[in-house]
Amino acid sequence: MRRPSIPNLMHSLMAVALAVMVLTGCEEAVAPVLDSGRPFTLYGYLNPGADHQAIRVFPIEEILAPNSPEPLDALVRVTGPGLSEVLRDSVIVYGDGSVGHVFQADFRPEHGMTYEIRAEEPEGRFSTVQVRTPAKAQLSIGDAGGVLGNVLMPVEFAGAEQVLSPSVLYTFESTRAPFTWTIPVVYGDRVVRAGDRWSVTVDLSRDIGVLYSVTGLQPGTDPIILTDLLVEAFITTSEWTPPGGTYDPELLVQPGTFSNVENGFGFVGGGYFESATTLPPAHILQLAGFANQ
Amino acid sequence: MKPLPGYTSIRVPIITLLLLLLTPLVASAQVVRGFITDAEDGEPLEGATVVLRQDTTLVAGSATDRDGFFALSRFPVGEYQLTVTFIGYEAVVDTVRVAAGEILLRNYRLTLSNEALDEVLVQGDRETGLAQVDAGRISVRPADIAVVPSPDVSGDLINYLSAIPGLVTVGDRGGQLFVRGGEPWQNLVLLDGMWVYQPFHVLGFFSAFPSDILSHVDVYAGGYGSAYGGRISSVIDVQSRSGSKRAYSGAVSAAPFVTSLLLEGPVADDRVSFLASVRRSVMDRGAERLVSEPLPFDFGDVFVKLHTIVSSNSQLSLTALRTFDEGEVGTAFQPRGSESVDVASWRNQAYGLRYLVLPRAFPVLAEFLVSYSRLQTAVGDPDNPARTGRLGAVNTVANVTHFAGDLEVGWGVFARTLELTTELGGLFQNVFAQREFLTEVGMYVEPSIRLDNGMEASAGLRVHNFPSKSKAFVEPRIRAAWDRGVDRLSAAVGLYHQEVVGLTDQRDAAGVFTAWSAVPFPRVPSALHIIGGYGRTIRGRIDIGIEAYHKRLEGLFVPEWTAFPRFTTRLQEADGRVWGGDIRLEARGTRFLATLTYGLSAVQYRARQESLELWYGESAIDYRPAHDRRHQINVLGAYRVNGYEISARWQFGSGLPYSRSLGFDGFVLMNEPVDVYEESGTRRVIYERPYNGTLPTYHRLDLSVEKRIDTPGGALTLQAGVINLYDRENLFYLDTFTLTRVNQLPIIPTFGIKYGFGQ
Structure with a gap:
């Protein structure tokens, strides 16, 4: 067998190179956005305690661009036991200048029911979410009393699957100002759960410090006269529980992480605000640092 | 510059002690x-x-x-x-x-032989060339660079580097070089012993090293010896020429991309010489008129060297390098339709002194290096850049080699002080703007032996101390080769650490901004290199080389994975694994050279972001980083006929990974009963997995024809060529947020003229 000469080898190399060039010379398309088949992302909640319902709808788009102020081509409908409501689009211009689509309708869902929200494109693709509304919970406020120098007031939400954002709304006056303040003190991290009973211990003697701090009033100089005390919490279902137990936006921003929307993304819950007002006796309030009227 | 605490006082005794200890050998x-x-x-x-x-x-x-x-x-x-x-x-x-x-x-x-070598394209029996296998090392001489088509008549080192399998560039703009899975900030680039931190120009055809000033370049794609340190991926060790000590000569050249001037000659006959080179881009008056698109790049470099033969046993050289680059390189985070354009810029300065001496009393060769390197980088509005970085470093090195027949013992001490200033504009949320002063000190010893049977080996131990991290590392390194005539086996293994790192936003493929900083995490990045290779020369005219390598990278940092399409990010720790191999073939005759190389590489990063468990049900996520080019082919041919030198190069690279999305929507944090009339939410990218897509392949054919015409007192070189001959629309970057695609350079005809005088 003859050995290949060097020029022949070179020609062979060039031929191989040419062949590879021809084979790879075609343009290749780039498809940076995969079509997921999911048309919408939904946020909001159905409120059995209100007559007006609103759901934020984001279309899932191919490019990162601001939402269009044009009406969104989507049919959003809520169906449930004895209910079928079409929500109408409203274009909202937010404080930051961005535009969003909120679909709204006037109806009141019932407690302890399941509803389906369906957002559908004209082409037929749709996203759906099953929303369960919470049963009506019982809020009870116990007597306030002094405990080891603090004035505490027990609050309990019974029959609730999930309690969010418990807060105490203090309405008060002061001789320093000719108006009435209403300041909330949030108790979100002080909720104790025992089955379907959720308890919060309102610390009036601690909260008055918060009120002084927020208003700039001076303890000892500017008496705070409490006129009303509202205890409030958002009662919802167990679905409204973030994975990992915390509402960390860096965690929850990942699509699908805190989502109950099928063939889409986002989270729609069911819930309502449960609240009650009270005003502890004057001597208890005085013990906590409040002034008498 | 503040002296190193305690270092100066201990350096002299250490050197003396080591000399005395090793002298008995x-x-x-x-x-x-x-x-x-x-x-x-x-x-x-x-x-x-x-x-x-x-x-x-x-x-x-x-x-x-x-x-x-x-x-x-x-x-x-x-x-x-x-x-x-x-x-x-x-x-x-x-x-x-x-x-x-x-x-x-x-x-x-x-003196040159009377047997003219003019017609020889490259030497028949050569120790350089792409097919040479030496445990990760490739030696480059100007003659090697000359056969690679270039848009400049003088050639540039980068064009040769991009032909080495395993070395990945981001394309013809950007100035970033990834070596066998490593990132650009992990490369050590030395010019006459001076550290050059960002040595590649914004236009990918050019580096700070024009071919005319080069004497020799050693490229270690891994497995480098104990004399090198502080970098974990590669070493590009450039040695410049000294300039003629006998006669004045020079060259002036013009081409569509750059103009250049080179001068050299004796300052004092046979004792002192100088070499100076100046290059400046001229795209606005040249290349831009040849293509129908703007080329918003500007760059240049100045090199000056003074070399002195101090005495028969000592030499001294002073080297200075300055470079500047400025260019619109784009950023993936620029708002759509934004009229303001981000400009990236960087400026290198390096000044060095090298003293080489053969002490009369000791059988050693001693080299002393003192250099100052400075780098300024910025990106954003040129008048008010959003991010800036400044680095100033003083390096002092003493290298000593003892000779004892087959045995050589090299050892050295080094100290490096750095001042680092970064203004990151919030780019990395867990890395803050700061001014740092760092010191690195250490020493190494590396005996090497060369035996009659062709075996040669070196085993080194480097102690590298990072006082600012209160850490010191012992880095063992071994290189070995067995030359059996036509066959050559080689292998290398080594451990490397790097404390001073380059912070880059790897999410932005088009971004070239690098800010140097002390590593932001407790772990100091490290790498273990393992390389093995085999080479064979057939009939003295064909070289075949096969090399396999592995790099185990630890303590890297990558941007955290997030669906927020934001400019800022947090950094997280990651580890990397690189596996690869390449096959190289070179055939040559007196008038032709043909080279074919194929590189196969797989780079995998493992990130351990805390949220991964929640998102994917895995504590860590493995992905291909954006520089993982799996396949590379380079075909290079050069032919000399009738005084014309014709060269062609075709390069192919498989597609780089990128992150494809499922679309874009919005995110509202449902941590409470949100009022959807008041809460606007934020935009969001719906990612599936990191780097789950592959960009199109890259390939390009470049041609060049060169003719040298001797004239009285000089030589005229004319060059004509075509870059990207078949006008392939190679992708430079793809903005996946706006689907904006930016391509690399289209077909460009090039014409160059160079007049050399005194040559």
Whole structure:
């Protein structure tokens, strides 16, 4: 067998190179956005305690661009036991200048029911979410009393699957100002759960410090006269529980992480605000640092 | 500059102690040593063979190093015939008498042979070239660079580097080089011992190293020895020429991308020479008119070197380099339709002193390096950049080599102080703007042995101390080769650490901004390199090389994965694994050269972001980083006919990974009953997995024809060529947020003219 000469080898190399060039010379398309088949992302909640319902709808788009102020081509409908409501689009211009689509309708869902929200494109693709509304919970406020120098007031939400954002709304006056303040003190991290009973211990003697701090009033100089005390919490279902137990936006921003929307993304819950007002006796309030009227 | 605490005071005793400790190795031996230079211009000749014979018996032999230095030892007292040979030069024969324990100094100048080599494209028996396999090392000489088509008539190192399998560039703009899975900030680039931090120009055809100033380049894609440190991926060790010590010469050239001027000559005959080079981009007046698109790049470099033969046993060189780059390179985070354009810029300065001495009392070669390097980088509005970085570093190094026959013992000490200032504009949320002062000190010892059976090996130990991290590392390194005539086996293994790192936003493929900083995490990045290779020369004209490698990278940092399409990010720790291999083939004759290389590489990063468990049900996520080019092919051909030098190069790279999305929507944090009329939410990218897509392949054919015409007193070189001959629309970057695609350069005809005088 003859050995290949060097020029022949070179020609062979060039031929191989040419062949590879021809084979790879075609343009290749780039498809940076995969079509997921999911048309919408939904946020909001159905409120059995209100007559007006609103759901934020984001279309899932191919490019990162601001939402269009044009009406969104989507049919959003809520169906449930004895209910079928079409929500109408409203274009909202937010404080930051961005535009969003909120679909709204006037109806009141019932407690302890399941509803389906369906957002559908004209082409037929749709996203759906099953929303369960919470049963009506019982809020009870116990007597306030002094405990080891603090004035505490027990609050309990019974029959609730999930309690969010418990807060105490203090309405008060002061001789320093000719108006009435209403300041909330949030108790979100002080909720104790025992089955379907959720308890919060309102610390009036601690909260008055918060009120002084927020208003700039001076303890000892500017008496705070409490006129009303509202205890409030958002009662919802167990679905409204973030994975990992915390509402960390860096965690929850990942699509699908805190989502109950099928063939889409986002989270729609069911819930309502449960609240009650009270005003502890004057001597208890005085013990906590409040002034008498 | 503030002196290193305690370092100056301990340096002299350490050097003296080591000299005294190592001197017994050779104290009783006779030594002949010296420098071999070109008689015509005084340049050192690397690779010249120096042998001692008694009668016809070979007693000792050695090859000169990059400084033209040789040392022969471990032979008996007597009279010998010393012969110096080098291809293309007349042999020199001398008689030396060596007394007991005598250390002789002999310097020789070789004159060019009458047998003209003009028609030889490359040497037949050569130690450089893409097909040479030496455990990760590839040696490059200007003649190698000359055969690669280039848009400049003078050529540039980067064009050759991009032909080496395993070395990945982001394309013809950007100036980033990824070596065998490593990132650009992990490369150590040295020019005459000076650290150059961002040495590649914004336009990918050019580096800070024009071919005309180069003497020799060693590219270690991994597995480098103990003399190098502080980087975990690669070393590009560039040595410049010294300039002619006999006659003035120079060259001026013009091409669509750059114009250049080169001057060299004696300052004092045979003793002092200078070499100076200036290049400046001219795209606005040249290349931009050849393509129908703007080329908003501007760059240039200035190099000056003064070389002095202080005495017969010592040399001193002073080197200065300045570069600047400015260009619109785009950013993935620029708002759609934004009229303001981000401009990236960087400026290098490096000033160095190198003193080479053969102490008369010791059989050693000693090298002392002192250099100052400075880098300024910025990106954003040119008048008010959003991010800036500044680095100033003083490096001092002492390298000493003891010669004892087949055994050489190299050792050295080094100290480096750095001032680092970064203003990151919130880019990395867990890395803050800061000004830092860092110090690195250490030493190494690396004996090497060369045996008669072709075996050579070096085993080194480097102690690298990072006082600011209160950490010191012992880095063992081994290199070995077995040359069996036509066959050559080589292997290397080594451990490397790097404290000063380059912070880049890897999410932005088009971004070139790098800010240097102390590593932001407690772990110091490290790498373990393992390399093995085999090479064979067939009939002296064909080289085949196969090399496999593995890099185990630890303590890297990558941007955290997030669906927020925001400019800022947090950094998280990651580890990397690189597996690869390449096959290289080179065939050559007197008039032609053909090279085919294929590189296969797989880079995998493992990130351990805390949220991964929640998102994917995995504590860590493995992905291909954006520089993982799996397949590379380079075909290079050069042919000389009738005084014309024709060269062609085709390069192919498989697609790089990128993150494809499922679309874009909005995110509202449902941590409470949100009022959807008030809460606007934020935009969000719906990612599936990181780097789950692959960009299109890259390939391009470049052609060049060059003709040299000798004129009285000089030579005129004319060049014509085409870059991207078949006008392939290679993708430079794809903004996946706006689907904006930016391509690399289209077909560009190039014309160059160069006039060399005194040549």
